[in-house]
Amino acid sequence: MEIILAIIVGLLYASGIYLMLRRSLVKLVIGLVLLGNGVNLLIFLLGGLVKGKPPIIPPTDTVLGQIYADPVPQALILTAIVISFGLQSFAIVLIKRTYIVLDTDDLDQIHSAEEDEDDY
Amino acid sequence: MTINLIILPVLLQFLLAIILLFFWTRTSIQKIISIAGSMFSILVAVLLFSAVYNNKIITMQAGNWGPPFGITFVADTFSTTMVLLASISAAAVTVFSSVTIKKARMKFGYFPSFHFLLMGLNGAFLTGDIFNLYVWFEVVILSSFVFITLGGKKVQIEGAVKYFTLNFLASMIFLTAIAVLYGLAGSLNMADLSGKIQNIQNQGLVQVTAVLFLVGFGIKSAMFPLYFWLPDSYHTPQAAISAIFAGLLTKVGIYALLRVFSLIFIPDLFMKNLIVILAGLTLFSGGLGALVQVNMRKMLSYLIVCHIGYIIGGLGMFTVAALSGAIFYLIHDIIIKTNLFLVAGVIYKINGELNMKRMGGIYANYPALSLLMAIPLFSLIGVPPLSGFWPKIDLFKESFTTANYFLLGCFIFGSVITLFVISKLWSEVFWKKMKNPVRKPYIRYYDEMPQNQKVLLILPIIFLSLILLYIGLGAENIFQLSNKIATELMDTTAYKNAVLGTTKIHITP
Numbered sequence: 001m002e003i004i005l006a007i008i009v010g011l012l013y014a015s016g017i018y019l020m021l022r023r024s025l026v027k028l029v030i031g032l033v034l035l036g037n038g039v040n041l042l043i044f045l046l047g048g049l050v051k052g053k054p055p056i057i058p059p060t061d062t063v064l065g066q067i068y069a070d071p072v073p074q075a076l077i078l079t080a081i082v083i084s085f086g087l088q089s090f091a092i093v094l095i096k097r098t099y100i101v102l103d104t105d106d107l108d109q110i111h112s113a114e115e116d117e118d119d120y
Numbered sequence: 121m122t123i124n125l126i127i128l129p130v131l132l133q134f135l136l137a138i139i140l141l142f143f144w145t146r147t148s149i150q151k152i153i154s155i156a157g158s159m160f161s162i163l164v165a166v167l168l169f170s171a172v173y174n175n176k177i178i179t180m181q182a183g184n185w186g187p188p189f190g191i192t193f194v195a196d197t198f199s200t201t202m203v204l205l206a207s208i209s210a211a212a213v214t215v216f217s218s219v220t221i222k223k224a225r226m227k228f229g230y231f232p233s234f235h236f237l238l239m240g241l242n243g244a245f246l247t248g249d250i251f252n253l254y255v256w257f258e259v260v261i262l263s264s265f266v267f268i269t270l271g272g273k274k275v276q277i278e279g280a281v282k283y284f285t286l287n288f289l290a291s292m293i294f295l296t297a298i299a300v301l302y303g304l305a306g307s308l309n310m311a312d313l314s315g316k317i318q319n320i321q322n323q324g325l326v327q328v329t330a331v332l333f334l335v336g337f338g339i340k341s342a343m344f345p346l347y348f349w350l351p352d353s354y355h356t357p358q359a360a361i362s363a364i365f366a367g368l369l370t371k372v373g374i375y376a377l378l379r380v381f382s383l384i385f386i387p388d389l390f391m392k393n394l395i396v397i398l399a400g401l402t403l404f405s406g407g408l409g410a411l412v413q414v415n416m417r418k419m420l421s422y423l424i425v426c427h428i429g430y431i432i433g434g435l436g437m438f439t440v441a442a443l444s445g446a447i448f449y450l451i452h453d454i455i456i457k458t459n460l461f462l463v464a465g466v467i468y469k470i471n472g473e474l475n476m477k478r479m480g481g482i483y484a485n486y487p488a489l490s491l492l493m494a495i496p497l498f499s500l501i502g503v504p505p506l507s508g509f510w511p512k513i514d515l516f517k518e519s520f521t522t523a524n525y526f527l528l529g530c531f532i533f534g535s536v537i538t539l540f541v542i543s544k545l546w547s548e549v550f551w552k553k554m555k556n557p558v559r560k561p562y563i564r565y566y567d568e569m570p571q572n573q574k575v576l577l578i579l580p581i582i583f584l585s586l587i588l589l590y591i592g593l594g595a596e597n598i599f600q601l602s603n604k605i606a607t608e609l610m611d612t613t614a615y616k617n618a619v620l621g622t623t624k625i626h627i628t629p
Contacts, residue, residue, distance in 0.1 A: 020285070032288050039295045046303025073302070076251055080295060083258045087288055090265055094277075094284060097269070101277050110278045 012038030036084040047073025129242040137235035158211035177618035188312035194248035209458040212580035217360035237263035279353035286349040294336035311619035330385040341373030344401040355417035359465025367458030382609040395436035400530035403429030407537030443606035445514030459584040469566040480554035507592035
């Protein structure tokens with residue numbers, strides 16, 4: 001199981017970085033999404049995988065005796081998912097706005113040197 | 121010692137932001153609440169600062185979960201100093217923005233986002249938990265995304281794409297580093313990690329994690345190979361927004377670097393050399409970048425990058441005196457960069473230009489104002505009695521004693537470049553006569569403003585300049601403060617004891 005997850009994490013990182021290096025704005029955002037998912041899986045993987053051992057103390061005990069599944073990574077992932085949801089929705093609005101304002105999807109075209117007519 | 125005062129800077133900003141959301145379109149009420157709230161937050165920051173400075177480190181365990189399991193808030197001298205500086209700059213910027221930000225932009229949540237940003241900054245300074253630090257970083261960058269796109273002009277959108285991408289990448293690298301660290305040490309509490317990290321067998325992986333943190337924070341704090349997003353985006357938003365970005369956003373990255381590399385990863389020889397080389401190149405490339413710019417705000421953005429090098433250089437040498445110099449420089453840099461971007465905003469309001477070639481005549485028309493603007497500009501160069509000079513003594517001396525002659529050369533290069541660039545700015549903007557000025561209809565010029573608005577525009581600059589004068593002329597006190605912080609950073613026993621307490625909780629594995 002660890003091996004499969006490790007390979008998936010690697011693939012997600014690699015494809016995320018690759019897509020970020022492309023010139024298209026849409027691919028950039030897809031790359032960011034993949035990278036975010038890769039990180040979440042990495043937290044899950046490095047937190048240690050334990051099957052079928054919930055961290056619940058029996059009523060007779062005061063401490064957990066045997067090996068148990070660590071609940072912390074899941075809490076971290078949940079937080080990270082919520083945050084990356086916010087970031088990604090912002091990113092999607094941003095690329096739409098970029099396309100409307102600049103009329104291009106090409107990252108190489110995004111470098112106009114002129115100032116706007118704006119009151120700074 | 122649990123005192124709930126520690127959470128007040130965070131809660132106060134949160135409360136202000138929520139209250140402001142109820143006055144979404146009523147900008148005049150928003151201005152009053154925001155300015156009054158910022159003044160109150162200075163008071164709170166001073167209270168917290170004096171409580172920590174005179175006694176000892178204050179901690180708070182969220183939900184009373186014992187360390188190292190719950191989220192810990194820690195206020196030591198370093199954090200409270202940063203909170204104090206942040207609230208001072210923020211107060212100046214709120215007053216400035218009440219005049220310069222257009223009503224249409226205020227109606228799209230300028231002030232609420234401002235206080236959410238400050239909540240994130242205060243949280244990042246006060247937290248003692250590495251994952252919580254990540255969450256505060258995200259609060260900061262999400263609010264800053266609102267700021268950088270507010271208005272939606274072409275240049276702003278272009279800046280925002282770069283700003284967003286690199287900051288997202290930095291967060292992901294930071295999160296990766298946290299994941300690896302948690303996998304290695306099984307803890308997220310920074311004080312707890314500090315003790316656990318030496319006992320890890322696989323020290324090679326610890327090094328890799330340290331480098332991941334360096335890259336993540338390096339992007340945020342605009343270090344040498346990772347700074348390109350900064351000069352491409354910081355000149356695009358409004359003057360007030362640029363000021364708060366310049367003063368505080370890169371500095372929160374620096375704060376995290378200083379905290380993580382003094383508490384969790386103690387730099388070894390390789391790390392020290394790496395940081396020193398990066399610091400030198402940051403000074404070098406930032407300086408060269410500033411040299412060729414004609415856009416005033418872009419030039420100042422490159423100077424931000426350049427001066428980050430001084431602070432990172434101090435971290436790279438990693439002695440008490442060097443860190444003390446770095447902290448002193450950080451204190452000076454937060455106030456001065458905020459002030460400089462506010463000055464740039466006023467210059468824009470007078471001239472209606474950003475290109476220095478087309479500006480001029482400020483000294484002839486506004487001699488008193490020029491004198492005021494000279495204070496931050498000369499402090500930046502480090503003319504002896506002013507604030508930029510004092511931290512350099514420590515930094516230069518330490519680069520001699522630790523035999524970092526490369527860094528010393530870069531320090532000198534950075535200073536000379538700053539001198540050159542600022543004197544160029546002075547002669548272009550202040551002394552030169554303006555050739556055929558064009559009045560642009562979309563700008564509200566300084567001379568068109570009523571008297572009370574002019575006062576609100578100049579008051580924050582006077583306020584920050586007075587603080588700069590105090591840092592320069594009362595350098596003795598700042599030296600004591602920075603020395604205390606540096607000593608605490610080098611010797612983390614007090615920090616660890618304050619967080620973890622003397623009684624340890626034992627769990628059978």
